[in-house]
Amino acid sequence: MVKTMDTQERGKIYQRVVLLTLSANVFLTLLKGIAGFKAGSSALVADAFHSGGDIVASSVILLGLCLASKPPDKCHHYGHEKIEFVLTALVSLLLLYIAYELISVTINEKIMLNVTRVPDVMALWVSAVCMIIKEAMFRFTVYRGQKLNSTALLADAWHHRTDAFILGGIFIGVGGSRLGYPLMDYLVGLVIAVLIIIMALRLGKSSLQGLIDTAPEQEKMKAISSVIQGVRGVEELHKLRGRSTGICTYLEAKIGVDAGISVQEGHEIAREIKTCVQRAFPEIVDLTIHLNPVGK
Numbered sequence: 636m637v638k639t640m641d642t643q644e645r646g647k648i649y650q651r652v653v654l655l656t657l658s659a660n661v662f663l664t665l666l667k668g669i670a671g672f673k674a675g676s677s678a679l680v681a682d683a684f685h686s687g688g689d690i691v692a693s694s695v696i697l698l699g700l701c702l703a704s705k706p707p708d709k710c711h712h713y714g715h716e717k718i719e720f721v722l723t724a725l726v727s728l729l730l731l732y733i734a735y736e737l738i739s740v741t742i743n744e745k746i747m748l749n750v751t752r753v754p755d756v757m758a759l760w761v762s763a764v765c766m767i768i769k770e771a772m773f774r775f776t777v778y779r780g781q782k783l784n785s786t787a788l789l790a791d792a793w794h795h796r797t798d799a800f801i802l803g804g805i806f807i808g809v810g811g812s813r814l815g816y817p818l819m820d821y822l823v824g825l826v827i828a829v830l831i832i833i834m835a836l837r838l839g840k841s842s843l844q845g846l847i848d849t850a851p852e853q854e855k856m857k858a859i860s861s862v863i864q865g866v867r868g869v870e871e872l873h874k875l876r877g878r879s880t881g882i883c884t885y886l887e888a889k890i891g892v893d894a895g896i897s898v899q900e901g902h903e904i905a906r907e908i909k910t911c912v913q914r915a916f917p918e919i920v921d922l923t924i925h926l927n928p929v930g931k
């Protein structure tokens with residue numbers, strides 16, 4: 636019962652964070668779109684379209700988190716947390732698409748059409764203001780993501796930082812073309828696109844690791860082993876394995892206990908192990924313990 640409530644509470648915090656960043660992205664998209672058109676900055680207009688993509692990504696995550704925080708049901712006995720990894724994979728694909736769009740728009744405008752437009756100074760100010768807002772969004776989301784140990788929120792946070800980098804690139808590109816180097820805008824655009832591709836691949840990798848039941852870090856498994864071995868009545872630790880699904884970790888342990896003890900005593904040992912492990916590692920939502928008899 637306690638586990639279900641915790642998962643739901645976490646889900647609510649997620650939804651608040653995602654809603655907040657979603658509203659900020661809507662604001663930034665409008666700001667960049669309007670300012671980009673008025674200032675005649677193709678980079679800022681392109682970034683407005685990119686932020687439109689961000690809004691779609693955040694909406695997808697928000698929708699999925701409602702499902703991920705759902706308690707276990709008849710069809711999904713282990714809960715729905717893995718939906719988070721599927722969504723991370725979708726966001727990764729979306730980033731790849733955005734990178735493709737950025738590259739094709741840049742090549743089309745600078746090489747195919749050979750356009751050399753000098754943007755208004757307003758584009759410079761707007762990119763600076765948007766960059767500061769995006770960096771603030773990154774710090775806020777990373778803080779929340781680390782607290783909740785959520786890959787989806789951390790993925791979202793790094794996306795905000797990428798956005799801040801993009802805006803920094805636009806600032807330099809716009810500034811450069813205003814100083815008489817129109818090629819700078821073009822080069823900055825390509826560098827940004829490559830950065831987005833790298834980030835998308837990194838996200839895709841982390842979501843795949845979650846989908847194929849990656850174990851907790853070795854250091855953590857060692858720490859858990861020593862907690863179990865420290866419990867009174869535990870003679871041997873035969874096997875310990877674990878897997879992470881989103882914000883939760885599940886463990887299975889095979890413990891050797893004195894063959895002569897009663898079922899009641901064995902049960903008490905198992906319960907004590909669970910209490911000690913969960914006290915030390917709150918993210919472990921379930922620990923299945925099998926008792927093996929050890930003869931004396």
Ligand SMILES: [Zn+2]
Nearest residue numbers: 708710711715
């Ligand atoms: Zn279900």
Ligand SMILES: [Zn+2]
Nearest residue numbers: 685689794798
């Ligand atoms: Zn973005």
